[in-house]
Amino acid sequence: MLGASRRLAAQGSVLAHAACLSTVPRVCVVGSGPAGFYTAQQILKSHATAQVDMYEKLPTPFGLVRYGVAPDHPEVKNCINTFTQTASQDRFTFLGNVEVGRDVTLDHLREAYHAIVLAYGAAEDRxxxxxxxxxxxxxxxxxxxxxxxxxxxxxxxxxxxxxxxxxxxxxxxxxxxxxxxxxxxxxxxxxxxxxxxxxxxxxxxxxxxxxxxxxxxxxxxxxxxxxxxxxxxxxxxxxxxxxxxxxxxxxxxxxxxxxxxxxxxxxxxxxxxxxxxxxxxxxxxxxxxxxxxxxxxxxxxxxxxxxxxxxxxxxxxxxxxxxxxxxxxxxxxxxxxxxxxxxxxxGYRGHALNAALPFDSHTATIANMEGRVTGHPGLYVSGWIATGPVGVILSTMTSGFNTGKAVVADIKAAAIDMDQHKEGKSAIGRVLAEKGVEVVSFKQWLQLDQYEMAAGARLGKPREKVTTLRRMMELSL
Structure with missing residues (x-):
């Protein structure tokens, strides 16, 4: 009888482990600049089932590639082509016009996702x-x-x-x-x-x-x-x-x-x-x-x-x-x-998204070890909020890839709690709907993208950017 109980317990353990393995990892990335996209790219490449949702406060993606790279350096913006390929994957979702900290909280994200990557950069001035x-x-x-x-x-x-x-x-x-x-x-x-x-x-x-x-x-x-x-x-x-x-x-x-x-x-x-x-x-x-x-x-x-x-x-x-x-x-x-x-x-400074995060006011970064936020399992950082405002897009790519690898390694090693089913964007969608937040998808961004390029072509330039949020939303939605 005791042997049978042990066998049943062992079978239950195996089934529980199998259920854990079958759970789809839900990962969200906060910020759609190079750090965010390179992290997402690495996760999707390294894990066969992970779903990645990317949140961006603007209706437009690409962060400093769009708004920081010098206009007379168009070749530096070629990484947008790679980011667009990442965004076209079935396991990726872009949610623009959503500001984390205003429209949705970090606690909301933690309830909805197994892992969260903060990649929102350093947007304040020294x-x-x-x-x-x-x-x-x-x-x-x-x-x-x-x-x-x-x-x-x-x-x-x-x-x-x-x-x-x-x-x-x-x-x-x-x-x-x-x-x-x-x-x-x-x-x-x-x-x-x-x-x-x-x-x-x-x-x-x-x-x-x-x-x-x-x-x-x-x-x-x-x-x-x-x-x-x-x-x-x-x-x-x-x-x-x-x-x-x-x-x-x-x-x-x-x-x-x-x-x-x-x-x-x-x-x-x-x-x-x-x-x-x-x-x-x-x-x-x-x-x-x-x-x-x-x-x-x-x-x-x-x-x-x-x-x-x-x-x-x-x-x-x-x-x-x-x-x-x-x-x-x-x-x-x-x-x-x-x-x-x-x-x-x-120089630039990062800011703390949440008072509970281990923010270093001297370096203006969130304390981390190889992208893992200190004392917060399942929470990660990538790019300038992890390293400070140093380097160029190539160094940000390295940071993104390393953080993406850390996320996947922790999922595979069960260092992230995968026992709970997480709803991901569905849960966050309900929060945003209650607040009346209009979300811009990547497909909708492409409508604005086409509009800008057509307007630019008429002027003999690569694009004519729309510079107001209201007009961006009108053209996207």
């Missing part, structure tokens, strides 16, 4: 924390990028380009991007997907000089050689670099890793050597210029009557520490750069 930062025409580079890329939240911001000089605080790729857009001839920009309203403002721009300010020296610039090469060869524009700032670089270059070596070689060559005849002739006739200002930390934005910017006051820095570990220390000496526009490009 500030300078100096007097005058709230003056008109002091903008974050993030918002300026959103403006010229047609992001609905930023499409209507006020940008006054009726000034000769602009200062960009920062020397990374985003800083280079905004400087290049300010200085590129309008006939070139007209062939990009910059919205017509922004093109009209740029066509009237008086900006002739853009200075990019960094706290440390030229060996510490954060942009890459591709962006520098574009600035060196920018039509109608010339570099204005002080040779004395760069003379020491050639002593440092031989010991540097190859990518860094190539970057600083080009920087030193541009500053110290005579350009070739063709480039020299182009520089001689150029009406616009860009420059790099080193060893300066902003201490105050100055105004001249009213609330408009007239200049940026900098503390002059000195470098302390050995090479490779130097830090900038402000001195009592100051200087002022005259300008009518200040763009702050000092």
């Amino acid at each position: 500030t300078l924390g100096i007097p005058g930062e709230s003056l008109a025409n002091v903008l974050s580079a993030r918002r300026f990028v959103g403006w010229y890329n047609g992001l609905p939240d930023d499409a209507s911001i006020s940008v006054d380009l009726n000034t000769d000089s602009a200062v960009v605080v920062g020397q990374g790729n985003v800083a280079i991007d905004v400087a290049r857009i300010l200085l590129t001839p309008i006939d070139i920009l007209k062939k990009t997907d910059i919205p017509e309203s922004v093109l009209a403002s740029l066509a009237q721009s008086r900006v002739k000089r853009v200075t990019l300010v960094g706290r440390r020296g030229p060996q510490h610039v954060a942009f890459t050689i591709k962006e520098l090469r574009e600035m060196v060869n920018l039509a109608g524009c010339r570099p204005s670099l002080q040779p004395s700032d760069y003379q020491h670089l050639r002593k440092l270059i031989p010991d540097l890793p190859r990518p860094r070596k190539r970057l600083l070689e080009l920087l030193a060559k541009t500053a110290l050597d005579e350009p070739n005849p063709k480039l020299g002739a182009a520089y001689a006739s150029a009406e616009r210029q860009w420059s790099l200002q080193f060893l300066g930390s902003p201490v105050e934005v100055l105004a001249s009557g009213g609330h408009m910017v007239s200049g940026l006051k900098l503390a002059k820095n000195r470098l302390e520490g050995k090479e490779g570990q130097q830090r900038a220390v402000a001195t009592e000496e100051t200087e002022t750069l005259e300008c009518g526009l200040v763009l702050r490009s000092v």
Whole structure:
């Protein structure tokens, strides 16, 4: 009798395990940028039955690929083709116009899904924390990028380009991007997907000089050689670099890793050597210029009557520490750069979606180990909310793939509770219906996509973006 009981218990255990294995894993991804799509792609590729639902607060997918990549870098947006293939799979669902934290809570998602991946990036700005930062025409580079890329939240911001000089605080790729857009001839920009309203403002721009300010020296610039090469060869524009700032670089270059070596070689060559005849002739006739200002930390934005910017006051820095570990220390000496526009490009910050999450306020990321959120089984992070705002799309792809692999590994190892049946999007659909939230499907997004491309074709450009949420919804639904 005891043996029979044991056999029945064993059979019950086997059946329970089989039921667990037969349960369809329901995974949701919050955010539809590169981190979200690469994570979804990896999960669908690595698990034969997993269902992935992706939530996006905008009616449009692709995040920073659509709203962050420079308009004159269309080749960087080619990953959209891969994302569209992922979105076409039967086990994938896109739910646009749904903001997690407003329309649906993280607790709702946890009740509906076996695993949740937070991939909503870093959408807040780091500030300078100096007097005058709230003056008109002091903008974050993030918002300026959103403006010229047609992001609905930023499409209507006020940008006054009726000034000769602009200062960009920062020397990374985003800083280079905004400087290049300010200085590129309008006939070139007209062939990009910059919205017509922004093109009209740029066509009237008086900006002739853009200075990019960094706290440390030229060996510490954060942009890459591709962006520098574009600035060196920018039509109608010339570099204005002080040779004395760069003379020491050639002593440092031989010991540097190859990518860094190539970057600083080009920087030193541009500053110290005579350009070739063709480039020299182009520089001689150029009406616009860009420059790099080193060893300066902003201490105050100055105004001249009213609330408009007239200049940026900098503390002059000195470098302390050995090479490779130097830090900038402000001195009592100051200087002022005259300008009518200040763009702050000092980084992005993530935010905590829920107070219960282990958010690190210093790094502005959610604490995790290889994508697994610390202390929260079944909860994962991918992209900038996991790593901080570093790298390019390739590094975000790596983060997405690694997180996707972690999710699948945990499903297979039963590290995620798969005993409970989860309804996924059906359960969330009821919550959204009760609130009257209109959800945009990927098929509906494609309607808006076709509209934008047709509108762009009539103007001789790749697309003309719709920049208001109301119009997006009208065209999608």
